[in-house]
Amino acid sequence: MGVEAERYLIVNADDLGLLTAVNEGVFSAHERGIVTSASLMVDRPAASAAAEALTEYPELAVGLHLEPDDCRGQLDRFRELVGHDPTHLDSHKYAHEAEPVRAVAEEMAAELGVPLRNRRVRYEGSFYGRTADGEPASEAISPERLIELIETLPPGWTEIGCHPAAGPVPSSSYDAERQVELRTLCDPQVKILLNVSDVRLCSFAQVGKG
DSSP states (O other): OOOOOOEEEEEEEETTOOOHHHHHHHHHHHSSOOOEEEEOOOOOOTTTHHHHHHHGGTOOEEEEOOSOHHHHHHHHHHHHHHHSSSSSSGGGGGGSSEEEEEHHHHHHHHHOOOTTTTSSSSSEEOOOOOOSSSOBBBBGGSHHHHHHHHHOOSEEEEEEEEOOOOOOOSSSSSHHHHHHHHHHHHHHHHHHHHHHSSEEEEGGGTTTOO
């Protein structure tokens, strides 16, 4: 298989720093499952605790999960918390796909030389337990669906987004689904598939390094 036909998969967990239950879910999905990268919300209650815990997970690539207010201030905060630049940029509820966040996010990504979601790396957002109308869609976050997504990945780099948590997240409208996602991300059959397929599981720290 030529380099142009190879398939590289990044599994990125959003909302790190939101709450303790989210931190625990992200780290568990990395340690026991297939999560390779995470995106930190620097102004949320558990951001400092998440950053402190990162030393225990040196293989977890960490990016900045922008919220639509003072993006450059959030980058400064990220550097203070984590001690280095983010490996990638994305945003809460796709804020970077519309102005005024879009222009700032694209400028920051160019300055940092890192991927911005759904630009250099194709973003696959269908691993999500709600429909576009907000209705429950538990089948979309089942092991069977995740296996199907992985088996049908196109050539090149793909990011699958996810939102695991180890317990309730009552501040979020996307709550119980997070625990279902965690179980799926750690499902043995999903891990076996990646061990025997031609899909390379990577992190955002490896983008551009083949």
